[in-house]
Amino acid sequence: MTDATNGSHATNGSHATSGADAGRASSPAAGSGTATLEPVMRASGLVAGYLPGVNILNGCDLECYPGELIGIIGPNGAGKSTLLKALFGLVSVREGSVTLEGADITNMKANKLVQAGVGFVPQSNNVFPSLSIEENLQMGIYLRPKKFSERLEVIYDLFPVLGERKGQRAGSLSGGERQSVAMARALMMDPKVLLLDEPSAGLSPVRQDETFIRTRRINKAGVSIIMVEQNARRCLQICDRGYVLDQGRNAYSGTGRELADDPKVIELYLGTLAKDVDAAR
Numbered sequence: 001m002t003d004a005t006n007g008s009h010a011t012n013g014s015h016a017t018s019g020a021d022a023g024r025a026s027s028p029a030a031g032s033g034t035a036t037l038e039p040v041m042r043a044s045g046l047v048a049g050y051l052p053g054v055n056i057l058n059g060c061d062l063e064c065y066p067g068e069l070i071g072i073i074g075p076n077g078a079g080k081s082t083l084l085k086a087l088f089g090l091v092s093v094r095e096g097s098v099t100l101e102g103a104d105i106t107n108m109k110a111n112k113l114v115q116a117g118v119g120f121v122p123q124s125n126n127v128f129p130s131l132s133i134e135e136n137l138q139m140g141i142y143l144r145p146k147k148f149s150e151r152l153e154v155i156y157d158l159f160p161v162l163g164e165r166k167g168q169r170a171g172s173l174s175g176g177e178r179q180s181v182a183m184a185r186a187l188m189m190d191p192k193v194l195l196l197d198e199p200s201a202g203l204s205p206v207r208q209d210e211t212f213i214r215t216r217r218i219n220k221a222g223v224s225i226i227m228v229e230q231n232a233r234r235c236l237q238i239c240d241r242g243y244v245l246d247q248g249r250n251a252y253s254g255t256g257r258e259l260a261d262d263p264k265v266i267e268l269y270l271g272t273l274a275k276d277v278d279a280a281r
Contacts, residue, residue, distance in 0.1 A: 016244075016252045016253065016254035016259050016262040016265055017252065017253045017254055037065055037066070038102050039064055039065050039099075040064055040065060040066050040068075040100065040101055040193050040224045041062075041064045041087065041098070041099070041100055041101075041192075041226065042062070042063050042064075042098070042099045043060060043061060043063075043083070043097075044096050044097050044098075044099075045059050045061065045096035045097070046059070046061070046083070046086055046093055046095070046096040046098070047093070047094045047095035047096055048082060048086040048092060048093045048094055048096075049091070050091065055094070055248065056079045057082055057083060057086060057248040058079075058247065058249050059249055060079065060083055060096075060245065060248060060249060060250060061250055062083070062243060062250075064224050064225075065224070066224055067219070067222065067224060068219075068225075068240045069215070069219040069224075069225045069227065069238065069239045069240050070224075070225065070226045070227065070239060070240065070241055070242065070243070071227055071235040071236060071238070071241070071242040071243070072084075072226065072227065072228045072229070072242070072243050073228075073230075073235055073242060073244055073245070073259075073269065074244050074245035074246055074269065075269065078246050078247065078248065079245050079247070079248040080228040080245055081197050081198070081228055083228070083245065084120070084195045084196075084197050084228055086098070087118070087195060087226070088110060088113055088118060088195055089105075089107055089108050089110050093106050093107050100113075100116055100117065100118065100192065100193070101192065105118070111143070114143065114191075115143055115189075117189075117190075117191050117192035117193065118191055118192070118193055119186035119187060119189060119191035119193070119194040119195065120186060120194075120195045121179075121182045121186050121194070121195065121196050121197060121199065122182075123197040123201050124201075126179070126182035127170040127171075127181050127182055127185075128170060129169070129171025130169065130170075130171060131169070131170055132166065132167050132168060132169055132170065133162050133165060133166045133167070133168055133170055133173075134152075134166040134167065136170050136181050136184075136185050137152060137155060137162075137181075137184055137185055137188055139185060140184070140185030140186060140187070140188030140189060141189055144189065147190075148188075151187075151188045151189075151190065152188075154187075154190075155184045155187060155188060158184070158187070158218060158221065159180055159183075159184050161177075162180060162181065174207075175202055175203055175207065176210060176211065179199055179203070180214065183196070183199070183214070183215075183218070187218065192223075192224065193223075193224040193225070193226060194223050194225045194226070195225075195226050195227075196215065196225060196227040196229075197228050198228055198229060198230055199227065199229070200229060200230065200231050200234070201230055208231060209234075212231075212234055212235075212237075212238050215227065216238050227239070232269065232270055233260065233270060236256040236257070236259050236260040237260070238256070239256040240255065240256065241253070241254065241255050241256065242256050242259045244259065244265060244269055251268075251269075252264075252265050
């Protein structure tokens with residue numbers, strides 16, 4: 001796989017941005033009337049890993065502006081899920097910073113991040129199987145119990161089927177239905193930004209499409225989303241902007257369409273990522 005540190009794969013006329021400037025050049029604030037807009041979440045120069053002296057992220061940057069849906073794609077082992085966990089305080093950040101609406105939240109504990117307005121949906125083990133759907137949703141707002149009824153009405157509007165089956169035990173649901181419960185629970189706290197870790201993983205093509213449609217609907221309802229996704233092409237179709245990670249660094253950045261149409265991104269990543277998805281099925 002290519003070394004993403006030097007941006008040597010950028011071609012003249014390519015819309016996507018490569019190398020060290022990938023985190024900044026394609027932001028909506030650059031060269032537009034929104035230059036003073038503050039990102040809802042920003043990661044700058046993140047260096048992080050699970051073992052002492054072993055870094056998975058090697059200077060990663062990311063910006064998510066209010067109302068955006070950001071897609072993160074890249075080969076297996078690129079650091080995509082590690083990036084989300086670093087944003088949510090589950091992996092220690094050794095260098096760099098994470099901010100939420102300008103406030104430093106680097107290495108903040110997960111419960112404090114939820115209070116501050118960050119929601120997180122892990123890829124697996126993301127529901128309480130012995131609890132009902134409604135009890136799972138109640139767990140999502142345990143920090144603000146007085147808001148339960150108010151938020152429940154909003155969630156059932158977004159996920160009507162959950163309201164119809166609210167008494168059903170979560171462990172009896174299909175993979176796609178459990179994913180809906182996990183997303184709904186994270187939304188109970190009305191987060192400023194929602195972090196999704198591979199929401200379509202392990203789902204059938206039909207359920208994947210439903211998940212992407214639901215994700216876009218949540219975004220259109222006003223929730224900023226940062227999504228790591230294995231289905232790279234589908235992710236780029238629905239996201240406003242995307243980041244391609246390679247070896248824990250930004251390799252390319254641009255709008256979803258720019259990345260999907262960029263010859264180098266197609267050559268170096270999209271074909272390989274499609275094979276990875278097929279192999280996982």
